[in-house]
Amino acid sequence: MGRLIFFFQEAFRALRRNAAPSLAAIVTTVVTVVLLGVLIPIFQTTQAKSEEVRGELNFQVELYGDATKAEVATAKQKVEAIPHVASVTYISKREALETLKSELKDKSIVEQLHTNPLPASLEIKAADPADLDGIRAAIYPTAANGKEEAISPAIGHPFDRTQGSQQIEKVTSALKIVLTVITALLILASLMLVGNTIRLSIYTRRREVEVMRLVGATRWLIRWPFMIEGLVVGVAGAGIAILVLWLGKVTIVDPLSNSISLVAAQNESTLSFPALVAILFAAAVAVSTIGSGLTLRRFLRV
Secondary structure, eight states, rough: OHHHHHHHHHHHHHHHHHHHHEEEEEEHHHHHHHHHHHHHHHHHHHHHHHHHHHHEEEEEEOOOOTTTTTHHHHHHHHHHHHHHEEEEEEEEEHHHHHHHHHOOOTTHHHHTOSOOOOEEEEEEESSSSHHHHHHHHHHHHHHHHHHSSOSSTEEEEEEEOOOHHHHHHHHHHHHHHHHHHHHHHHHHHHHHHHHHHHHHHHTHHHHHHHHHTTTTOOOHHHHHHHHHHHHHHHHHHHHHHHHHHHHHHHIIIHHHTTTTTHHHGGGGSSSOHHHHHHHHHHHHHHHHHHHHHGGGGGGGGG
């Protein structure tokens, strides 16, 4: 117990003597944790929105107007039996017209129609948007004459939305990869930044370490005060950063959640704010403490 108290006393004495490097390490930790605390939720929310858009991708097939209810039900069952089909929804002529009306700015265009020109259809969603082309090919296989024929006489032509779906699927897939790479690079850069700051702080005191080794101090006797310094730096830096993040959440994020859907989506993120704070705090303390011990190794070789 007495030795532990000694280690803490030496650590705080060193922090006071080397205020400038210690302050630089704390500021670096604050900046790094705040940066990660802001960007990680943004990346996570963007990925979630990307997945939401991909999940809404679908294509529709026309149903002939003279098809009976039994033929429509049979056609629906055949499409549902195709691998990778997540759901098949019947869209009536009336529902199609209502959907068109809701999407148009000028409602009078629809209101002037005396008849409903839109066909009934089947809306098909895939378990993975990348499977939409394969599902379409299964619904319209190539016949012996070399032409595409539907698997049911009730099914007509597909709606021409395949190209747009392919573009959206490609863009969202690429966005997911880019965000993952950026997040990984950001975490790596943050670890290197904190590590280099700790290394610089210890480098300014290398003579002190060499003298302690020459007078017979053991490696761990020298290392413990430095690791405790790293612990203090990590706790102080992470604490200040978390306070900044909390103030930003209360004053900026929460008020904007009512008016901006992208900001509101962060509240539904799989990683809650308390969990994010706990992870960032633990990571900052661990990196500062372990980094101090590891960085000191090269100066203990006397």
